[in-house]
Amino acid sequence: MTGLDAVGEFETIRRLLAPLAHPDHARGLMDDVAVLPSRAGFDLVLTKDAIVEGVHFLPDDPLDQVAQKLLRVNLSDLAAKGAEPFGYLLACHWSPRCGWPEREAFAAGLKQDQAGFGIFLLGGDTVATPGPASFSVTMLGWVPRGQAVARSGARPGHAIYVTGTIGDGWLGLKAAQGRLSLGPERVADLAEHYRRPMPRLDFGQAVRGFPTAAVDVSDGLIADLGHIAEASGVGIMLDLEATPVSAAGRIWLDARIDPQAALADLVTGGDDYEIALSVHPRDGAKLKKEADRLHLRLTRIGEVVAGSGVTVRYLGQPVMIDRAGWTHD
Amino acid sequence: MTGLDAVGEFETIRRLLAPLAHPDHARGLMDDVAVLPSRAGFDLVLTKDAIVEGVHFLPDDPLDQVAQKLLRVNLSDLAAKGAEPFGYLLACHWSPRCGWPEREAFAAGLKQDQAGFGIFLLGGDTVATPGPASFSVTMLGWVPRGQAVARSGARPGHAIYVTGTIGDGWLGLKAAQGRLSLGPERVADLAEHYRRPMPRLDFGQAVRGFPTAAVDVSDGLIADLGHIAEASGVGIMLDLEATPVSAAGRIWLDARIDPQAALADLVTGGDDYEIALSVHPRDGAKLKKEADRLHLRLTRIGEVVAGSGVTVRYLGQPVMIDRAGWTHD
Numbered sequence A, B: 001m002t003g004l005d006a007v008g009e010f011e012t013i014r015r016l017l018a019p020l021a022h023p024d025h026a027r028g029l030m031d032d033v034a035v036l037p038s039r040a041g042f043d044l045v046l047t048k049d050a051i052v053e054g055v056h057f058l059p060d061d062p063l064d065q066v067a068q069k070l071l072r073v074n075l076s077d078l079a080a081k082g083a084e085p086f087g088y089l090l091a092c093h094w095s096p097r098c099g100w101p102e103r104e105a106f107a108a109g110l111k112q113d114q115a116g117f118g119i120f121l122l123g124g125d126t127v128a129t130p131g132p133a134s135f136s137v138t139m140l141g142w143v144p145r146g147q148a149v150a151r152s153g154a155r156p157g158h159a160i161y162v163t164g165t166i167g168d169g170w171l172g173l174k175a176a177q178g179r180l181s182l183g184p185e186r187v188a189d190l191a192e193h194y195r196r197p198m199p200r201l202d203f204g205q206a207v208r209g210f211p212t213a214a215v216d217v218s219d220g221l222i223a224d225l226g227h228i229a230e231a232s233g234v235g236i237m238l239d240l241e242a243t244p245v246s247a248a249g250r251i252w253l254d255a256r257i258d259p260q261a262a263l264a265d266l267v268t269g270g271d272d273y274e275i276a277l278s279v280h281p282r283d284g285a286k287l288k289k290e291a292d293r294l295h296l297r298l299t300r301i302g303e304v305v306a307g308s309g310v311t312v313r314y315l316g317q318p319v320m321i322d323r324a325g326w327t328h329d
Helices: A009-020 A063-081 A100-117 A168-176 A184-195 A201-206 A221-232 A247-254 A259-268 A281-293 B009-020 B063-081 B100-117 B168-176 B184-195 B201-206 B221-232 B247-254 B259-268 B281-293
Strands: A034-037 A042-052 A084-094 A120-128 A134-144 A159-163 A213-216 A235-239 A275-279 A298-305 A309-314 A317-319 B034-037 B042-052 B084-094 B120-128 B134-144 B159-163 B211-216 B235-239 B275-279 B298-305 B309-314 B317-319
Touching: A009 A084, A009 A100, A009 A120, A034 A120, A042 A063, A042 B084, A042 B134, A063 A084, A063 A100, A063 A134, A063 A184, A063 A201, A063 A213, A063 A275, A084 A100, A084 A201, A084 B042, A084 B134, A100 A120, A134 B042, A134 B084, A134 B134, A159 A281, A168 A184, A168 A247, A168 A259, A184 A247, A201 A281, A213 A221, A221 A235, A221 A259, A221 A275, A221 A298, A221 A309, A247 A259, A259 A309, A275 A281, A281 A298, B009 B084, B009 B100, B009 B120, B034 B120, B042 B063, B063 B084, B063 B100, B063 B134, B063 B184, B063 B201, B063 B211, B063 B275, B084 B100, B084 B201, B100 B120, B159 B281, B168 B184, B168 B247, B168 B259, B184 B247, B201 B281, B211 B221, B221 B235, B221 B259, B221 B275, B221 B309, B247 B259, B259 B309, B275 B281, B281 B298
Parallel strands: A042 B120, A084 A120, A120 B042, A235 A309, B084 B120, B235 B309
Antiparallel strands: A034 B042, A042 A134, A042 B034, A084 A134, A159 A275, A159 A298, A213 A275, A235 A298, A309 A317, B042 B134, B084 B134, B159 B275, B159 B298, B211 B275, B235 B298, B309 B317
16 A cells, blocks of 8 residues: 555655644654653643544545644643643554645644644554545643643632633634625634634633633534533533624624524634633632733633533523534534 | 544444543543653653555455554554553544444554553544545653664664564465465464564563664664664664574475575565664673573574675675565655
């Protein structure tokens, strides 16, 4: 099966990936391994996410943006834990459409985000596949010992907050697919949000001591709050009308006949990469202060209750939402 | 694209993967991250390898064995560095052929090798792909601070050794494909060697202080020695007739018309997962003693010289080998 990859594994590593390697710990990608000294007083936080063409990104998405989305969805997991990103290992499963220009674009996207987020490539693998392209990243970050935010500390009476706005990832996918009727500028903004989400790293690190549980919103707000509820052994009550919505999302919402159903679309849509968290009521003000300092919207959307699962209210009345969330599978 | 995966990401994690999780550091796979305390006096060694159906394993290979090969090719990278394996993150890109029974088999293979090698699952991702199945692992291990074996320390005058036998991976692929005429028992042994290679972890850790450079033989003996030559800035002279060959390999060799060409096939074939290394001549005897203690064959096959690249001799005469090694791409 030699020859499946016309570009070649070694050329790809030597010319495109080696320049991205960590100066100290990646051995210039000339070894099969990275060697990372322990950091006294810190825990290493590791996360691994994979993305598949046609499932998590569109076949005509530019590969520089695909590379950036790949890094950012992983960085978003670190953000929710309050971790400071350090570096990553990368597996590229190139499909036949990934020739030299596409790989150059992919590497350029990595380079840009490495600079933006202060991370380096530590190692990985590059292989060819006859199927759709896919990529995975193992992202590493540091957190002071014992301070990684869990999912399991939510208790009845804690408040539920979320950063930013919800639904722009889902609307952005529709926008990127040309299935959204809004002004061209709004469509471009939403598509950009889908293709290059912004992980809330600064906020996650700034508030590290406060949340009793936190999660990044990737599967959909309700599904991800469900993960907190399950891990914590509690229920979560969500007020649908409190969902923070962007200006573009508001215009889209106002054109819907059934606002409750439209909000349900937004809170199950996924791909938001905001942070949803629970916090003791006494810490709400401190949390808000940090968000204000970072010019980041922070909205109280519900509370932790006894029981299990996520219960949704709209204007005080219980409503059924029949999808637990958008799953990529 | 919801519904692409009939089995479902959450069921796969909950029922098959969560039981494999590390009891302390994986948070029951109920979080998106693993949290790993630093280990004073040790470096963390990380490696990431990916395998693709139809490229690195055969479409009819049983998935328990695919899972084991996946872990072992990564463990083999740690073995060459002298590291003690600890745990891994896993990305599964399931294809439509991966229903529940196939995933159960895959998890059973992981479970068996976790017990055999003393490792645990730390986290990862599971996604669906319409294309061929592929998998990647980020394997973590510990090595005493500063003692990870490099690729860059080979110097002229050092001796080159290799563990085990060379060519059984390549013959094993032919055997697994039904393209090898040997007795059925030999064919089965070779196919087993291809499907479930044995990483040389005990040897790698036992001799950690001796090698000046080491690599695991995955791309092919000549290609992998070429990696040492490049990283060390030296040449390597290989004596083709010294290549250690298994009993099955010997029978295959004896039936070839051109023994030199046949040996060239074996040293470029790849998938051996032995350790090739350079060592100062004074340390050769200590190396051999450790190999004997582990009942592991260890063969001197060449030496480090000034210059660059790998030069091959057969019975003292220089020979040309026109493939740098079997690349998976």
